[in-house]
Amino acid sequence: MIKKIRPYVYLVPAFLVILCVTLAPILYSIFISFIDLTKNVHKLDNPNLWSFIGFTNYINVLKDSVFWNSLVKTIIFTVVTVGFEFILGLAIALILNEKFRARGLVRGLMLIPWALPTIVNAVLWKWFYDADHGTITGLLAHLGFTDGYSNILSHTTSALIAIMTADIWKNTAFVALILLAALQSLPKDIYEAAKVDGAKPFQRLFSITIPLLAPAILVALIIRTMEAFKAFDIVYIMTGGGPGGGTQLLSFLAYQQSMVFGNFSYGAALAQIMSIFTMIFAVIYIRIFYKDRG
Amino acid sequence: MAKIVMKNIKKRYKNSESLTVKDFNLSIDHKEFIVLVGPSGCGKSTTLRMIAGLEDISEGDLLIEEKRMNDVAPKNRDIAMVFQNYALYPHMTVYDNMAFALKIKKINKSEIDLRVKEAAKILGLEEYLKRKPKALSGGQRQRVALGRAMVRNPKVFLMDEPLSNLDAKLRSQMRAEISKLHRKLGATTIYVTHDQTEAMTMASRIVIMKDGKIQQIGTPKEVYDHPVNRFVAGFIGSPSMNFISATCSDTALKIGDLTFTIPKEKIEILKTTGYLNKKITLGIRPEDIHHEPKEVNDSNTFETTIDVSELMGSESLLYTSLGDSTLIAKVNSTNIANGEKITLSIDFNKIHFFDKDTEEVIQSTNQSKLISIS
Structure with missing residues (x-):
């Protein structure tokens, strides 16, 4: 009997930690999303004032044009950043897989953007785009792309492009790292066989490399998609969701509704909707990842 | 093609x-x-x-x-x-x-x-x-x-x-x-x-x-x-050719304390190439060593104790020694026990001579012509 219980006893501390830091906040957030806290957060303190209103908060979110605007921006952000990160990451991985002088150094340098905290990255890019002193602002002006120094972050489209650029700069390295690791595990003799079979470099890339990298590509894409979908800090630092909701991604909207406007139930409901999206990605990811490992 | x-x-x-x-x-x-x-x-x-x-x-x-x-x-x-x-x-x-x-x-x-x-x-x-x-x-x-x-x-x-x-x-x-x-x-x-x-x-x-x-x-x-x-002699053939130190006079071949009579043509090769009475390496393939079940005392036989006998099915591999080298023989007898004392004969028509230092084969000039043509 004791033998049977013992393993579970050992699990208790870990379970308690998970309960406190993960499970409890999630359950609390779900709880909040089902009660009416409109205009008065203090209702939470008194159980007598809790009024369960079912899915009303969810319906409010789905009826809100701000949510739909935000969802569209988030999807654009996700598709564009993940797309570019994949193409650039694959290209970098292929280059770094070749032998050349100081390859180790270049591999190390490549990881720097990814190793930087997002906050640092965001501040860095904010300065690049600064209306008065920004490197990129100046470059664009001097090359004649813009009419003098312009405030890139204050126009809807250019601000979205700006935050996407910053995200791509940082996370391409992650995709490159995963693909490079996978590339290095590919057997060399298959490529020699393909050479003898007459495949040209592009044919080798599309008929051999990419199909063999497929599992790694999927993992990288899904991880990046989940993260891009939840992007928050880069928006928070660089644009604050502006201008006029032009860069208001879903995470930032949830934060703004709850923490800035005190609209906790709306924010909680929005957070749950986002969780459903990310959970779908997570399930796909886990399915793929564990399929080959049994 | x-x-x-x-x-x-x-x-x-x-x-x-x-x-x-x-x-x-x-x-x-x-x-x-x-x-x-x-x-x-x-x-x-x-x-x-x-x-x-x-x-x-x-x-x-x-x-x-x-x-x-x-x-x-x-x-x-x-x-x-x-x-x-x-x-x-x-x-x-x-x-x-x-x-x-x-x-x-x-x-x-x-x-x-x-x-x-x-x-x-x-x-x-x-x-x-x-x-x-x-x-x-x-x-x-x-x-x-x-x-x-x-x-x-x-x-x-x-x-x-x-x-x-x-x-x-x-x-x-x-x-x-x-x-x-x-x-x-x-x-x-x-x-x-x-x-x-x-x-x-x-x-x-x-x-x-x-x-x-x-x-x-x-x-x-x-x-x-x-x-x-x-090298080639040792690499081709399984088990490998045996290599044994020997000296040959114009009458007999000496391996350790044992003396053998070998075919005249073989002595002739050593004579023409100037290897008589010099130390040479003898190459004998395991399959050119035979078991003599009856006691014979020929000029190409010697008595020896078998260290290990490996039965391969239709034949046996015998591990023994000759002079100061180990010798492997591949024989048709399949009933030889470890430690048994038996008589082995060597087919000296099929032996090879190698220079002790260069390890090149020692061969008469017309023989070397034959090889270079092929």
Whole structure:
């Protein structure tokens, strides 16, 4: 009997930690999303004032044009950043897989953007785009792309492009790292066989490399998609969701509704909707990842 | 079905002081089955990869059908290669693996289908065409690798230790199949192996290499009967040739305390080459030592105690000593016990002499002419 219980006893501390830091906040957030806290957060303190209103908060979110605007921006952000990160990451991985002088150094340098905290990255890019002193602002002006120094972050489209650029700069390295690791595990003799079979470099890339990298590509894409979908800090630092909701991604909207406007139930409901999206990605990811490992 | 000529081919790897392949000269005829054999690191695989175009040739000329191929890409050399680890495309079915090269060449679909199915039929792969390599056994994968080479009808087949990953039984079976295939297709084949049995059984000519240098080129029979040096003598034949220190006077051969009478022709060889009464190395193949069940006292017999007797089925391997060297004998008797005292005889007509220092074979001048012609 004791033998049977013992393993579970050992699990208790870990379970308690998970309960406190993960499970409890999630359950609390779900709880909040089902009660009416409109205009008065203090209702939470008194159980007598809790009024369960079912899915009303969810319906409010789905009826809100701000949510739909935000969802569209988030999807654009996700598709564009993940797309570019994949193409650039694959290209970098292929280059770094070749032998050349100081390859180790270049591999190390490549990881720097990814190793930087997002906050640092965001501040860095904010300065690049600064209306008065920004490197990129100046470059664009001097090359004649813009009419003098312009405030890139204050126009809807250019601000979205700006935050996407910053995200791509940082996370391409992650995709490159995963693909490079996978590339290095590919057997060399298959490529020699393909050479003898007459495949040209592009044919080798599309008929051999990419199909063999497929599992790694999927993992990288899904991880990046989940993260891009939840992007928050880069928006928070660089644009604050502006201008006029032009860069208001879903995470930032949830934060703004709850923490800035005190609209906790709306924010909680929005957070749950986002969780459903990310959970779908997570399930796909886990399915793929564990399929080959049994 | 091509003639291949290699002239003074050398290979030096970057950052390497010494040559991996030193001055390789070989002329291969149409339909020949050439086996490059030698211990690991002898440069045989490198030579093959230079022919394939997977390694640059540092110096020398490679001619296929009289065209210089040094700077021609692998795909334009009209060769097919079978790799040691098969190198099948893991994401493609057996059919697609075999069809890949043809698809790249933009050969029409019905022709591809015809060729793949024909190869599959010859190799007994018809029922596996839709499987992926992962779902095949080692022997089947090897067949797919062969099939992939076959469908292209190449001028030259290159095989890099294709059987080394198979178990012993499958290996001998595939050996016979490859030989059969070669006879059927008639393509010039260059085959690399470290296994002398494969070399002996399959080759029309064997090229024995050591430390990047060709030691000897010849038919299996030539290299077995007339090895040019101690290395070749020891490498070809299983178990290995016995090497024993001896001195020979103009009447008898002395090994340790034992004295033997040997054929006059053999003494003549030593006489003409000036090795009489000098220390030499004697080479005796295990199969040239026989068990004498009845007690005889001939000039070519000696009595000895058997250390270990290994029964091989129809024959036995006996481990004993002669002079101060160990001696292995392969005899027909199958009832000899460990520690038994028996009489062995040596067929001195078939012995070889080697220089103690240079390890080159000691042979009369007309004999050496014979070898150089072959």
